[in-house]
Amino acid sequence: MAEVRTCPVCGGSDFSDLFTTHDHLVTGESFRVAQCCGCGLVVTADPPEEHDIGRYYVSDDYISHSDKKQNLTELSYHLARKFMLGRKFRLVRRATGKSTGTIVDIGSGTGYFASFMQQKGWNVTGVEINDRAREFSAAKFGIRTLTPAGISDLNDASADCVTLWHVLEHLYDPEKWMGEIRRILADDGRCIIALPNIESSDAQWFGENWAALDVPRHLWHFSPDSLLHLAEKHGFACEEIRPLPLDLFYISALSYRNRGRHVALLRGVVTGLFLAVVNLFRSNRASSLIYVISKQKT
Numbered sequence: 001m002a003e004v005r006t007c008p009v010c011g012g013s014d015f016s017d018l019f020t021t022h023d024h025l026v027t028g029e030s031f032r033v034a035q036c037c038g039c040g041l042v043v044t045a046d047p048p049e050e051h052d053i054g055r056y057y058v059s060d061d062y063i064s065h066s067d068k069k070q071n072l073t074e075l076s077y078h079l080a081r082k083f084m085l086g087r088k089f090r091l092v093r094r095a096t097g098k099s100t101g102t103i104v105d106i107g108s109g110t111g112y113f114a115s116f117m118q119q120k121g122w123n124v125t126g127v128e129i130n131d132r133a134r135e136f137s138a139a140k141f142g143i144r145t146l147t148p149a150g151i152s153d154l155n156d157a158s159a160d161c162v163t164l165w166h167v168l169e170h171l172y173d174p175e176k177w178m179g180e181i182r183r184i185l186a187d188d189g190r191c192i193i194a195l196p197n198i199e200s201s202d203a204q205w206f207g208e209n210w211a212a213l214d215v216p217r218h219l220w221h222f223s224p225d226s227l228l229h230l231a232e233k234h235g236f237a238c239e240e241i242r243p244l245p246l247d248l249f250y251i252s253a254l255s256y257r258n259r260g261r262h263v264a265l266l267r268g269v270v271t272g273l274f275l276a277v278v279n280l281f282r283s284n285r286a287s288s289l290i291y292v293i294s295k296q297k298t
């Protein structure tokens with residue numbers, strides 16, 4: 001196990017423990033969740049070493065990389081994904097003010113979003129660490145994909161849009177990535193970052209069972225404040241924060257499953273509806289948030 005010693009947001013080295021939770025998906029191992037005393041960033045305090053993290057992703061259940069529709073929860077997820085592709089496309093178009101352009105999708109996984117954008121006429125590059133996922137997206141959709149190291153081949157200021165859909169929380173060196181994103185983004189480009197929200201109503205409701213903790217795969221548990229702090233440090237300004245409403249239902253259902261409850265999907269939908277009403281007037285309490293950021297003028 002490693003130990004997070006330095007906060008990637010503020011550089012602080014004092015952390016206070018919040019609780020211990022488990023890897024519900026793959027190993028059942030326990031991990032500590034702690035909070036930076038300097039800026040409030042919540043972190044997985046004792047994550048695996050980076051060279052050892054691969055085995056925590058080895059699961060038939062890891063939906064981001066699977067195409068299965070075996071049970072109702074997964075089927076719902078896949079239907080939601082289909083719906084979300086259209087929303088993501090429209091968000092990119094609106095945020096950039098462009099109907100086509102160059103887009104880099106970091107953490108492109110099996111390539112569904114990249115493929116959707118390519119069909120809409122965008123020039124797409126996917127960046128993906130998982131060899132199988134990268135090969136799948138290249139073979140199935142003809143996506144141009146790079147390994148994470150390959151991002152250094154992209155030209156400065158060459159991307160109209162950079163997207164990270166639930167990816168930044170997985171990256172061991174978010175500072176390095178924010179620097180690379182700033183380098184490749186065009187001066188009038190937009191970076192879109194979707195993240196679980198540790199200050200969401202469902203995070204508070206489920207506590208240590210909140211499925212979007214997803215330890216140890218999620219290393220950082222951002223709030224709006226901590227993400228904006230990180231963005232600012234790297235020369236970005238925030239254009240917009242939007243809720244991702246559907247994640248609430250999926251995360252609630254998984255959280256009930258983590259608690260070992262039956263009819264988790266039904267409970268998830270009911271709790272999701274309740275929390276959605278609670279969130280109506282507090283959009284920063286949504287389960288997941290999308291941040292649209294741009295390069296600060298220098």
Ligand SMILES: [Zn+2]
Pocket residue numbers: 007008009010011012036037038039040041
């Ligand atoms: Zn900090």
